[in-house]
Amino acid sequence: MNILQLDALGSDPATRTAALRTAYGCFPTGVTAICAVRDHQPVGIAVSSFVAVSMEPPLVAVCVQHTSTTWPRLADLPRLGLSVLGADHDAACRQLAAKHGDRFAGLDWSATDDGSIFLHEAATWLDCRIHQIVAAGDHDIVLLRVEALEIHKGVGPLVVHASTFHSLAQLATAKAN
Template sequence: MTTTTIDPAEFRKVLGSYPTGVCVITALDEDRPAGMVVGSFTSVSLDPPLVGFFPDKRSTSWPLIEKAGHFCVNVMASDQGEVCRAVTAKGAEKFVGVEYTVSEHNLPIIADSIAAIECRLYSVTEAGDHWFVLGEILRMETVREDEPMLFHRGRYGSFAERM
């Protein structure tokens, strides 16, 4: 088997040309919210209903979410950049100013997100320097109809229809 060497900077540049949606994965760490911003969220299966995402193994938030055993995928709208900045903050600054409610599954649902998808942890598989996390959907809802936040070439933005 031959191993190909890929330059990390080139990897990020090339794959950064593919836009992704932006989600915030949340759970409760005892009574405090834990969360992380991801651009790797995807639907996986209808039967059973599964979704997935890929947290970095170096993440300090992922172990808290994993320990909770369930999580919520909050699909971000294009006007929620401040929410993403607050969730990516470190220490006591994390989640400052982020409005959320706690669902019947004891999960933080971020106010004004486009959609909320509540899941139980289904599996975690090693995938290089990341984990491949699958969640089985417990409940889902569209919260509002609006433009999604997108991540492209290192920047946040929104969708613009071209016809």
């Protein structure tokens, strides 16, 4: 066994970050979009750190970098729409993660009366409010309380593994039939 000790990487933070990113990328994960209306405009981010936390109360969690310039525009809103991105959302995911430009250009979406935004063709929609925010290193763990949901059977999720998008659409289609 040849376990790489992080301290052995030296003092270069870029080398340490690259090693951690590669290790973390070995775990496949779904991708979500957290979106809402602010000042009559859509605001949203792509988030790959999503986990179901609790059935009672109904909680999910996402992790958001402290350096995000978009999260502060979402963090104080009363409702947030969480879309579990569908297999065909790879371009939408890149667009929502972009630092510049109109993140919603060409995307099909709907908004609730409370301001949650949901992307069409998502595997599921969760209408949430912030339950708690916990600081954790260079991220915040955001616990979201699910207030409403809509499941889209037959829509497979978008999965990221080793920094590459993958589809589980065949699995979702097989389960729906």
